[in-house]
C-alpha cells in the first residue's frame with residue numbers, strides 16, 4: 001500500500017475529487033493547508049531581491065491506495081489539478097506499513 005500526498009489549488013478540489021471517485025478512490029483525507037514551493041508563494045521571481053515568504057492556501061489530499069492503483073491516481077490528479085500556471089501543486093508517494101478498519105478489524109489492503 002502507498003500513501004499519496006497531493007497539494008492542489010483549492011478551487012480544483014471538487015473536480016479532482018470527482019475524477020478520483022471515477023477511477024475508484026473510495027476514501028481520502030482533505031485538509032486546508034498553507035504552504036509554499038519554488039516561488040516562496042510569490043507569483044513572480046524578483047531576481048536578486050530579498051523578499052518575505054508568502055504562505056498560499058492549498059488543499060492537501062491524503063489517499064491510501066493499493067500499489068496497482070497508484071499510477072492511475074497520479075495520472076488523474078495531474079490531469080485534473082493542472083492549470084499550467086505556477087502553484088499547481090506537488091504529489092508525494094510513500095509506503096504504508098499497515099491499515100485497520102476499526103469497525104470490522106480488517107487489516108492491510110482489506111481495510112483500504
Ligand SMILES: Nc1ncnc2c1ncn2[C@@H]1O[C@H](COP(=O)(O)OP(=O)(O)OP(=O)(O)O)[C@@H](O)[C@H]1O
Pocket residue numbers: 007033034035036037038039040056058085086087088089090
Ligand atoms: N518540497 C516540498 N515539500 C513539501 N511540500 C511542498 C514542497 N514543495 C511544495 N510543497 C507544497 O506544495 C504546494 C504547492 O507547491 P507548488 O505547486 O508551488 O510547487 P513548485 O515547486 O513551486 O511548482 P511551480 O513552479 O509549478 O509553482 C506548496 O504550497 C506546499 O504546500
Ligand SMILES: [Mg+2]
Pocket residue numbers: 036037038039040041086087088
Ligand atoms: Mg510554486
